[in-house]
Amino acid sequence: MDRRVVVTGMGIISPVGNNIETYWKNLIQGYCGIETITDFPTDDLPVKIAGQVKDFNPADFGIETSFSRKQDRYTLFAVAAAWQAMNQAGLNAGEDGNIDPFRLGVYVGSGVGGFTTQVKETEKILKDGPKWVSPLFIPTMIANIAAGNIAIRHNACGPCLPVVTACATSTHAIGEAYRAIRHGYADAIIAGGSESCVIPLGIAGFANARALSRSEDPKYASLPFNKNRGGFVMAEGAAVLVLEDYDHAVARGADIIAEMCGYGNTCDAHHVTAPRPDGKTQAAAMNMALEEAGFSSDDVLYINAHGTGTALNDVSETAAFKLALGEDAYKAHISSTKGAMGHLLGAAGAAEAIAAVLALVNSEIPPTINLDEPDPECDLDYTPNKAVKADITIAISDSLGFGGHNGCVAFRKING
Numbered sequence: 001m002d003r004r005v006v007v008t009g010m011g012i013i014s015p016v017g018n019n020i021e022t023y024w025k026n027l028i029q030g031y032c033g034i035e036t037i038t039d040f041p042t043d044d045l046p047v048k049i050a051g052q053v054k055d056f057n058p059a060d061f062g063i064e065t066s067f068s069r070k071q072d073r074y075t076l077f078a079v080a081a082a083w084q085a086m087n088q089a090g091l092n093a094g095e096d097g098n099i100d101p102f103r104l105g106v107y108v109g110s111g112v113g114g115f116t117t118q119v120k121e122t123e124k125i126l127k128d129g130p131k132w133v134s135p136l137f138i139p140t141m142i143a144n145i146a147a148g149n150i151a152i153r154h155n156a157c158g159p160c161l162p163v164v165t166a167c168a169t170s171t172h173a174i175g176e177a178y179r180a181i182r183h184g185y186a187d188a189i190i191a192g193g194s195e196s197c198v199i200p201l202g203i204a205g206f207a208n209a210r211a212l213s214r215s216e217d218p219k220y221a222s223l224p225f226n227k228n229r230g231g232f233v234m235a236e237g238a239a240v241l242v243l244e245d246y247d248h249a250v251a252r253g254a255d256i257i258a259e260m261c262g263y264g265n266t267c268d269a270h271h272v273t274a275p276r277p278d279g280k281t282q283a284a285a286m287n288m289a290l291e292e293a294g295f296s297s298d299d300v301l302y303i304n305a306h307g308t309g310t311a312l313n314d315v316s317e318t319a320a321f322k323l324a325l326g327e328d329a330y331k332a333h334i335s336s337t338k339g340a341m342g343h344l345l346g347a348a349g350a351a352e353a354i355a356a357v358l359a360l361v362n363s364e365i366p367p368t369i370n371l372d373e374p375d376p377e378c379d380l381d382y383t384p385n386k387a388v389k390a391d392i393t394i395a396i397s398d399s400l401g402f403g404g405h406n407g408c409v410a411f412r413k414i415n416g
Helices: 020-029 073-089 115-128 137-141 145-154 166-182 200-208 246-251 280-292 311-330 345-362
Strands: 005-013 104-109 188-195 237-245 258-267 301-304 333-335 394-401 405-412
Touching: 005 020, 005 073, 005 166, 005 188, 005 246, 005 345, 020 345, 073 104, 073 115, 073 145, 073 188, 073 237, 104 145, 104 166, 115 137, 115 200, 137 145, 145 188, 166 188, 166 237, 166 258, 166 345, 166 394, 166 405, 188 345, 237 246, 237 345, 258 280, 258 345, 280 311, 280 394, 280 405, 301 311, 301 345, 311 394, 345 394, 345 405
Parallel strands: 104 188, 301 333, 301 394
Antiparallel strands: 005 237, 005 258, 188 237, 258 405, 394 405
């Protein structure tokens, strides 16, 4: 018998806030967290803006100095977001805990992993030779190590499965965690993603692939569904949800935030970077999630769109919404929160899933900021510039990654 899956905790490190309360307040108010890069020289770079995490102090999230000194930034973000989510969930797998360690899992992925560490150690070997490469290089750089460290810190001895599907990473991590709990392989899973690629090599790589906005104005650079859009804005951060078996959560008296009720996963099988233009495979992932969630025309739907602000994504995604929903696409509430914080790459899906959950429970749609001139081909209700109150009954978040990876997750308000 399939089990119900609920959300009992959430955590966020992002360009618009390092806790859930601040994150949501800034999204609703239309605050833009994208700024000119000041952490390193950008004179030779074609792009000089990004969505960077601000005022991040690992100690605020229970992270010891001895640990933080040895870790890549992406791991620190992930551990901090997981700490928040587990504190909210009230889960403890210790000796006197409320969950069996072997029934607690970790599905926290990253699109790239320890990119800063890779660059730093490469510079060492090229300049000074191999003997100067850190013995911690590999266990600091690999894309699964954030999940491993989260498992160690929370005594999570159950399934640990970091996902790597580019910009769909954390959507797939949440979706696969949902399936694992639904089918009885775990009672709770810490699920999400983390990324820290705002470094010169990362910017140069995406910029030379013509993926990034070349805008010099950081507050008018990430322009989802806008006819003036010119590419996405790279960002960093981490987002984590604690998913839990409903009966397990009720038995321990947990505060349940929402119910996860659907997941879809498809591949474009089309191109390494460009989305499938007809939206057919993207729509299929949405349909899987919506069907599993029991969606009907009577529902009031919110969609947190992938909405990158690239020329190809926004048009093909609009086509996918129409294919998936038919005429219902025109009454759906849709927005892209990437206008506010940029693109968190492997962490984007989880950050946006959290936004979808918060929209659902607060009955309010976060806006797509900077949507002053909508693309005529993007003719759905993309919630321009100002938040809108709506009695949402179902919320979904979709993600589309390089390699053609598509994912969609669905949530409903908890109902007994």
